[in-house]
Amino acid sequence: MSPGSFYFQLQFGAIFTPADNAFQEATGLAAELEIEEIQEGGQAYKHRMPKGTKYGNLVLRRGFVSFNSPLTTWVEASINTDFSKPIKCTDVLLSLLNGQNVPLATWHFREAWPVKWSMSDFKSQENALAIETLEFAYAEFHRVA
Template identity: 40%
Template sequence: MSYYPPVGFSFQVAFEDISTSKGDNSFQSVSGLSVDLETEEIAEGGENRFKHTIPVRSKYPNLVLKRGMLVDSEVIKWCRKALENFEIKPVTVNVMLLGEDGDAIQNWEVRHAYPVKWTVGDFNAEESKLVIETLELTYNYFKVS
């Protein structure tokens, strides 16, 4: 049997500790699942040809989730509490890549996530397109399982 890489269009997003309706877990895109290693340069006394580069810490970008706007969303209520009232309640967000059978084949467990930005797309009477909302979450780290 040959291995085929999974497709990137079948995924689901789940928010722990937030009761969500069926549509609240559906997003059209997810980005920000990456990690960089920050480094620091150290100059050695008497050695002028190079500097030592040492690892310092891992750095994670914001998680960006996009979907068609939901009117009565528990996730958006959670975002608005954080952004408007400073009621920050960090949660774990699971981004699951799904296989052909609908089962998760890989999971990114995004830890200590909370919203830092919520955007609703532009309204334009000259275009016939969906209203897209974008959630931007900061987080500490993620684990892959």
């Protein structure tokens, strides 16, 4: 029986604030081997050669956190930077948990940094949660043994 994908946990380096580790959605766990096509003279086909690994961004969604948490402070400082100081990177761990809160699998996103922050639309005719979306680029990710 496959585990459900609804029970997961995030950890951002040394940030341990419960609100900063609670998200309702995590997407973007994808890696793809890029391919370069090389045309050889006189041949009707192209050689397909591996070029390198390409990663998407880690996209996280949660209910809006209305206080300045350590995660929010880091995201705002990174996105609103004037580049007079380097952007601080941190490692992110994403764990899929079982019903007893034990990790079934953990993925390590090395040297992650915020690249996008957005809020859901505000609509007076709907009774919906305000959702913030945080997006992170990273150097690489791999599954932790």
